[in-house]
Amino acid sequence: MERNVMYNMAEKSMADMQQEVHAYISQFKEGYFSPLAMMARLTEEMGELAREINHFYGEKPKKQSEEAKTMEQEIGDVLFVMICLANSLDINLEESFRLVMTKFQNRDKDRWTKIDESEETT
Numbered sequence: 001m002e003r004n005v006m007y008n009m010a011e012k013s014m015a016d017m018q019q020e021v022h023a024y025i026s027q028f029k030e031g032y033f034s035p036l037a038m039m040a041r042l043t044e045e046m047g048e049l050a051r052e053i054n055h056f057y058g059e060k061p062k063k064q065s066e067e068a069k070t071m072e073q074e075i076g077d078v079l080f081v082m083i084c085l086a087n088s089l090d091i092n093l094e095e096s097f098r099l100v101m102t103k104f105q106n107r108d109k110d111r112w113t114k115i116d117e118s119e120e121t122t
Contacts (some may be wrong), residue, residue: 021083032088049074
């Protein structure tokens, strides 16, 4: 029996998303796939996102027989699998994000030309 579920659209932290995905996956006996299987799944989802971007920005239009998908949906699929992978490896994505932003802010602080305050648009 299919049931409609109203999704709460309130903003969520990454920790909230990780908890929500864990609650969803935990209801199934199979649980999380192995890290290798999830890496394959992530690769598959990235391919689907690449295909959508190619259809929208590239020279390869969709076939009439292909269903319409959105980049938002494909990015959501990538995010879901990434959260599953992080959860299965007990990785806190907020901490992971903090680490990578610190790395970029230090390593790449002078790599690109910054916008002058006078050039900024409102």
